[in-house]
Amino acid sequence: FLTNRFHFHWRWFWDHGSGELGAWGSQLLDVARWGLNIEWPQRVCAVSGQRVIGDEAETPDSLHVQFEGGDKTIVWEHRTWSNHAPEGRTAGVAFFGERGTLVVDRGGWKVYGQKDAAAEGASELLEPHLRNFIDCIRTRAVPVCPLETGHVSSALCHLGNIAYRIGRSMNVDPRSGAISHDADAERLARVEYRSPWTAALA
Incomplete structure (x- = not known):
């Protein structure tokens, strides 16, 4: 009996x-994709693993995933064991540009220019989204x-986990x-149902 298999864990x-990537990824990757x-x-590649926590968990406690699309790349990183939040935010999205960086989370945004002082604003984004x-x-x-947008963002989480x-x-x-021409990856993208259960495609 593993208590780690119940409740939050x-x-x-x-x-x-689907690990931390599945728990938070669709929400944050959605913003990155939109931006x-x-x-x-x-192309998707992922590295890392169980680095620190060392319990029975199978999903990685730290992970770096790159989603490469033409001239644009989305990078996902998490460290579930870290007590240091980048930019003072426990979760968020950063857009790195030639003239500055924009950091966004549910509570607001902050822009770092090349020379100018940082500008920022606060807003409560969760409640309007739920409304x-x-x-x-x-x-x-x-x-x-x-729904289709949410599907793509959620699927990216699965693709990142499969690459890992x-x-x-x-x-x-x-x-x-x-997934293109990778039998191992394609196998992980499917669910094997126990008889007599099947999945019907609508």
């Missing part, structure tokens, strides 16, 4: 969880983040998000 086991106007990557979702349930309107688990980079079809 169930997410650290591949049978029923860079990226749909699917062409939009509830309103769209009631009205049947399309939410600010459509196979231990090498993998190519992705930039039109569909399908």
Whole structure:
């Protein structure tokens, strides 16, 4: 019996969880994709592993994933054991440009220019996002983040985890998000159902 498999910690086991990347990734990768106007990557590579915590968990406690798409790259990093939050934010997205850097999270934003002092602003982003979702349930309107957009951001989390688990980079079809010519990766992208259960595609 492993207490680590229950309550919050169930997410650290591949049978029923997707690690820190799956827990936070879709929310943060969604913002990164929106800011860079990226749909699917062409190549995904991941490195790291169980570096510090050393418990029974299967998912990595630190991870670095690169989603490469043409001339744009999204980099995901997490260290679940670290007590130092970059830019003073426990989670967020940074856009690095030629003339400055923009850091965004649910509580606001901060811009670092090349020479100018940093500018920043605060806003509560979570409540309006939840309100939009509830309103769209009631009205049947399309939410600010459509289902298809959420699907791509969630799928990137799975692609990153698969690249980590196979231990090498993998190519992705930039039109569909399908894994290209890698039997090991394709196997991890599918779920084997126990008989008599099956998954019907709509």
